[in-house]
Amino acid sequence: MFLEERQEAILNLLSRDGKVRVKDLSEMFKVTEDCIRKDLGALEKQGKLKRTYGGAVVRRENLHMLEVSKHRNTDVEAKRRIAQAAVKLIHEKDMVFLDISTSNLAIAELLVKTDRDMTVVTNMIDILVVLARNPKIRLVFAGGKINKSRDGFWGGMTLDFISRLKPDIAFVGAVGVDVKENSVSTYDIEDGINKAAIVRVSKRAYVVAEARKLSSDGNYNYTSLDTLSGLITDSKPAEDICEAAEDYGVEIILP
Structure with missing residues (x-):
């Protein structure tokens, strides 16, 4: 050879x-x-x-996909499957937080078709635009400083607002999920600070991430897996990853 x-x-x-x-x-x-x-x-x-x-x-990748507008049309089927699993976790009259994430945008696109009684809080502009089409959904927008890719808001004002909330359930996006190292990461520090706050104040918090992100990393670890209610992904990870998640008490939720 x-x-x-x-x-x-x-x-x-x-x-x-x-x-x-x-x-x-x-x-x-x-x-x-x-x-x-x-x-x-x-x-x-x-x-x-x-x-x-x-x-x-395996070498973990850092994909540097900074702008939501540039990757909202990638992994469309995976995000749709994640959204289907996520929507099943929402209860009647819940306050739901959807942060800046294209997977959360997919959740919004399913919620807009429902007639369930709920309140949705978001800091992502595209989610606000989608859910505004459904008058039955009470919408709350977390404003502040617009971020560099102009898809939502973060910074001190947004963080102050988030810290006063008590959502029943939250879905937060991620750039990378390292199950074995018990970490969830994103790119921008301000985005990560907001995500960490959302996880902290919510009664139930789930990370939504395509399976490929289980071998990717961002630049800022914003939370650990054992602070979450679960990880929602589109396909079953490798057995060693499932075992590591179980060790941390993290439920992996599949469509």
Whole structure:
């Protein structure tokens, strides 16, 4: 087997299992452990994995998708499935908080078609526009300083308003969810501070995140998974992630 073929096979194994061990790879490919270490070193330099003691793990991505307007049309089916699962958790007469998130926009697009009695609080402009079409939904807008991508509000005024609320249920978006490290992240610090406040004041708080975000990271960890009522995603994660979530007492909710 050529070097390139062996390295490609290593990446395939890593994609399937999430981690590889030097000893196992050495036996599998019938080469020395030193040879495998060199392979892993080369692949790490290419940004394709992260070396660990005795092996390597999947390299978590930082996607830098900053503007909501640029990715509201990505993963549309995944967000629709997440929204369907989320709406089932809302009770009659609930106060619901939907923060800045395209998954939350998908939730709003389902809620606007219902006739349930509820109050929705949001700091996202697109959600406000969607839900304004349903006169039965009581809308409350959390204003403040408009953010850089002009899709909602955050800052001191927004935070002060959020801190006075007691929502029955909240759904917050995320850029990355690292179940094994017990962290949920976003990009902007002010956005993260708002999200953390929403989680803190809400009776039930759920992170809504497509399955791909379980291998992505933002730049600011705004909460830990064990502060949440659950994680809503579109497809079942790998078994080791499910086990880690169970250890933290976090329910993974699927459509």
